[in-house]
Amino acid sequence: AQTVTQSQPEMSVQEAETVTLSCTYDTSESDYYLFWYKQPPSRQMILVIRQEAYKQQNATENRFSVNFQKAAKSFSLKISDSQLGDAAMYFCAYSPKYNNNDMRFGAGTRLTVKP
Template identity: 90%
Template sequence: AQTVTQSQPEMSVQEAETVTLSCTYDTSESDYYLFWYKQPPSRQMILVIRQEAYKQQNATENRFSVNFQKAAKSFSLKISDSQLGDAAMYFCAYRRYSNTGKLIFGQGTTLQVKP
């Protein structure tokens, strides 16, 4: 069975600095998707970034980028120029290629941004 592990329960970063959140996963599949979701205090789940496993190029969305290492089964999220609004819980998620579209989530990392 596929699993997703986020080994950092909590992280903190100074405003305007860069922080990296770690995620590893276990799968025997070769084609799949990976996601980072953000959950602010409102608890609404917001998509931050997604990566398709067949793409070698790392995904980037403005200040958010990933370091996807397929062989190592690692999918870290880098947040540059951190802002107070980035404070939230961040979840890494895995989805295999299938019509069910089921997501498997990690346990989350709480990010604190210090002014």
């Protein structure tokens, strides 16, 4: 079974600085999707960014970008120019290509942003 590991239970960053959250996964598949979700203190989980494994180019969404290393099975999230509103739990997730009913989540990283 696929597993997703987030090795950093907590991270902190100074406002306006850059932080990178780590994620590794285990799979025998060659094609799949990877996601980062954000869960602010209000609790509704929202999608931050999505990466398709067959695409070489790293996905970006404004201040959020990923470093996707397929061979290393690594999918880190970089947040640039951190803002107070970025404070949240961040979850990394994996989904097989042909079965989006089997999304697997990491344990999460709690990000604190210091003013």
